[in-house]
Amino acid sequence: MTGSAGAPCPIAHTTAHDLTCEQNGEVYRFLVHVPAGEAPEAGWPVLYMTDGNAVIATAVDCLRAQASYPGGTNVSHGVVVAIGYPTSEAYDPLRRSWDLCPQPGKSYPPFYPGTPEVRTGGGNEFLEFLENQVKPFVGRLAPVDISKQSLYGHSFGGLFALFTLFTRPKAFRNYIAVSPAISWDDGLLERYSKPFFADPPKDLEIFVHLSAGAYEGDGLAPFQTRAPDAETRLKKNREIRTAGLAEELARDLMALPGGKIRSHFESFPYETHMSVLPVSVGRAIQTAFALQPLGWLEAGEENEN
DSSP, X not given: OOOOOOOOOOOTTEEEEEEEOTTTOOEEXXXXXXXXXXXXXXXXXXXXXXXXXXXXXXXXXXXXXXXTOHHHHOBOOOEEEEEEOSSSSSOOHHXXXXXXXXXXXXXXXXXXXXXXXXXXXOHHHHHHHIIIIIHHHHHHHSOEEEEEEEEEXXXXXXXXXXXXXXXXXXXXXXXXXXXXXXXXXXXXXXHHHHHHHHSOOTTOOEEEEEEEEGGGSSOOOHHHHTSTTHHHHHHHHHHHXXXXXXXXXXXXXXXXXXXXXXXXXXXXXXXXXXXXXXHHHHHHHHHHTBXXXXXXXXXXXXXXX
């Protein structure tokens, strides 16, 4: 049996665009999925995602598969905007460290010998870029419903999503923060969350979905328990408390008066900090493009998406 020569396999209805940030002169690569067919009268709902290179294919496939059967999934079509970098790799570790962590930031040793030191603290700049350049750019690509915009981030991206929530809460309708690095830089996020909780916006109607893998708490995955670094890894898990801090934040948000800010914490069974990524992308699709209130939320926590 003779097969044909291999050919590129593009992601359906998805285009790549390079855009230069006016603040720092860096080039970002946007992978934008726009559904085929006519947009709703109000425009498409939009899901913005950090670490775009790592998540775009999973997100588009989750969306296409589920939106094809809305009666069984509660998912509609929409626009996915995955913000990444001009690389063929899943991540650009150096740039994401800078982009996704709020000020003031710190400097850390290089990831690898002979490479630059790792700097954090560019989150404010990245948020300005997202609001002032990315959103208008997307609006020129497709008609969008600005009242139905969602933001997804994992790890540092989850930290960025929460930073955005606390500093520009009206920027998005839904915030999906997965395994957020809440304890990063000695709990730097608290600098931004304290003013928010002290004086929460009175007219804010948003939904915040926080999550983590079940193996981001007091236990390790079975394969990790057999590794040479098991004790060190478990100690680190207990120190940074990724799952615990996310769950506590979800409760604190739900306890705010007025009932307009809804939140939910979800622990994904059998998942680690990295393996949780594709599972959480599926949940982000269900959240951002829900047709009806999300039935998997506890009573009283329905999302009016």
